[in-house]
Amino acid sequence: MKSYKGTPKNVKRQITGIICTSQHILLGTGKVLVAPNGIRFPFGYRGVIVGLEKQIARRVPSILLESHDISNFSDGDCVTLSPDGTVSIVWESRSPVNALFLTDACDQRCLMCPQPPGRHNDKTYDTATELLKLLKPQQVEAICITGGEPTTLGGKFIDIMTAIKRKFDHANVMILTNGKNFANFRFAEEFANIGLSNATLCVSLHSDIEELNDEIAGVKGSFHRTTQGLYNLARFRQRVEIRHVISKLNASRLEQFAHFLYRNFPFASHTAFMGMEMTGFAVTNYDRLWIDPYEYKYELARAVKFLHRTNLAVSVYNVPLCLLQQPMWAYARQSISGWKNCYLRICDECCVREKCCGFFSTSGDLLSIRIRPISHKM
Amino acid sequence: MQQRITLLANTATASFNKEVYSHEAVLAAAYHLTGKYGIEVGVEDKDFVAMLIPKGDYSPTEAAMREDLLSFCNDVLDEELRLKLQQKTANLLDVIVRHAFSPIDLRKELGN
């Protein structure tokens, strides 16, 4: 998520609130006002973001931001104001999909994890709960539940999913998980009983070979626990998707992985092959992991072709079109969250830039050397 | 000489040294030919001896019978392989089928 550093005043503990960019007569609770020119009497607001230092009624928490930062907020966005002066946008009203962070804790240590796990902090969970309280149903089209590993929260995970069921059952809910905790039958049952109407569990699996999978996942036993989790979810007729992040370690077995998926998990409604985000652990383990996507474009095409033959839905995420064989373009999606999506200068000359997912800004310059604009529409 | 094959008029014979081959493999290989041949398997000294006589409508030329006999010999080798595989995996097949229809505690089962 986007974060901006500013000067805090009166921010004793973290505040979560919905942005409004102008003062209303009829207010409602939980609002954070954005006042570029400052404000004197911000009564009724949980907090204020100001662009100019003016005298503010003492008790209202405020953060002073640079003028170029302050223009980044839209009505309906949800932000947190921290005692250290950080303003983070935890929900972008203009984005079709938003992530709901539940925890930093994770029960795996994937070699390519772009967001290295940490200790669980209740503040993260509380922010998420508060956010769900503040959002209006009509604002929410899609929610992506993520972390760390959301299911490590056990009962609290069930609670928050139940809250989503109550208020946002119409929304497309994607849960990013390694699936292992669903190996516990009771837990899978509890989840299924919530009865979310539009939920998909996006389960990551790294290889068709047990030992390689566990090496990438960083924890022995992951392969079989994820398998059992998938089986249980299938038993309860839950919608499941498989996500496969491609690195040098598994790029040579893409087609075999596709076969393996179809034969063992034919109930999966979708498969996503994903390019790496080169940040976090992916950088630490660069030498083991890095492969130019251009190097695996043939194997990827075979894997995708195979899954399409079997009538399973398949997509490619995070690989720019110039690095894919042209028949694969139909499967490539706009997969990168707006706030960390960028293009290169040379992409301005590319005739398919509009359709291309571009790059992770977080990957910095750890990119393919084969990036080039496509000059003719094919 | 570990193995002798002979073709006489209308009979083919092959001998298999008992120290090298097992009788199960010889019998199993013989079974595959019972559509075309009547077969008798016996023992002579250190050998199993299989005698093949074409039956029914099957009237092979000498070349054809030779081919059948050579196939038979190679088949015995495959059957030896099958026996080895059986020894190593038959118990697992039982476990798989049982577990498929009435789940058992696999770890406990394999621990035994």
Place this chain on the structure above:
Amino acid sequence: MMATSYTLLPFQFGCFQDDEYLIVNESGEFLFLPRKDVVQLIDGTLPPTSRFFDDLRSKQFIVTGDLAGTLDMVATRYRTRKRFLANFTTLHMMVLTLRCNQDCKYCQVSSESDDAYDFDMKPEVAEKAVEIAFISPSPVIKIEFQGGEPTLNWEALTRAVMKAEVINKRSKKTLEFVICTNLTNMTRSKLEFLRDHQVCISTSLDGPEFLHDNNRILRKGGGTHAAFIEKLQSAISICGQDRISALMTTTSDNVDHFKEVIDEYIRLGFPGVFFRALNPYGLAAKNAERLGYTMAHFAQRYEEALDYIIELNLKGTRFVEFFATILLSRILTPFSTGFVDLQSPSGAGISGVIYDYNGDVYPADEGRMLARMGDRRFFMGNIFTDRYDAIFGGPVLQEIVAKSCVEAMPGCAFCMFRTYCGSDPVRNYLETGDIVGRRPGNGFCEKNMAVLKILFRKLRENDDDVMDVFWSWVTRRSVQEVRNEVI
């Protein structure tokens, strides 16, 4: 990741061609391996550096990691492939009459003459059979009307259909009807009834006139092709092409003319064909010498026909060979295929039963014919005098099940195609006097192995175009959809 030893999981193997062996396991996976690698594999000495090592692990032929975890996966896949068992009896066939307006030379159902009416199924019997059918736990009930020519006993058919619909209001199962008819006796009003009650039509077409009329003749003499075409057009216009399918019976007359048969089927708008080999008993056995051909001959022609059909598909005409599709589904997909004629344990009795005019129940039509000829070996019970569980859980069915699992039959247990194959216990009994039967010299085995070999040769070649066609059949889509070329 060095693994120095591995555990073997159960699999079958056999020589496929030259030095290449085919290995197939309980998960339904297959691999082609040179013989020397098979020897090493079984010996326990295949090195981790072997180019097959990872695929062997991925496909569950060997385990280097968690054995219990992998066995659970194999068992899950095994159970999935045997899913047809859970549904128990889906297909309920009724012999409405032995009378027929035709006298086809290969017909197994000995068509009676003057006292034939005595063997018409009374409507009350048909209704009772329908009641029994619905006791089956299957969520799908498929009622198939056979004969002779079932349209000749129209009252029993209509009463059975009505009865089924009434019962299904309560049972809410998926109810399907099929009528196996030669169509030559069909009338407009009958077709309208079939349309109104969504009865699918399964008919017979042996090829263009010069082939069809060799064997499919009227009782009073003369060919049936012209009449068939006329009635077919009516059926299409009233019931719709979607509800009509045809099968052909291979005889020495048409075995060398498969291309003409295919062309005729396409000309008449059929979506596909099922190339059926001759069954050697019943009336056919009497004419076997004239009508017969070797299985090797059939296989050779079948392969040519398959190549022709694939070529047509690639040129834009969608046309399916149904037997190949069933086998390919077993080889390429993890799913269960309900094909009664080739299951393990046998589909006869479990997946499908047949009801005779008097309510006697048999596992297959051949069992019924045996009883007619005095051998009541396969008599399962009578719907009027026996309870459901005595019929469907009785000694006849139990014996069939116990003796028709290919995993434990001589000649099948170690066959490389075993995972994809099945058994025909009634045919075994007819040919050898024993329901287990023998494999060498067994025409059923020979035919199935030949077709499987043909299909595996194609899978071995792995030609993208051919695979696209195969997957289009298996997933019921067009080749363009399979290639993602639909605009």
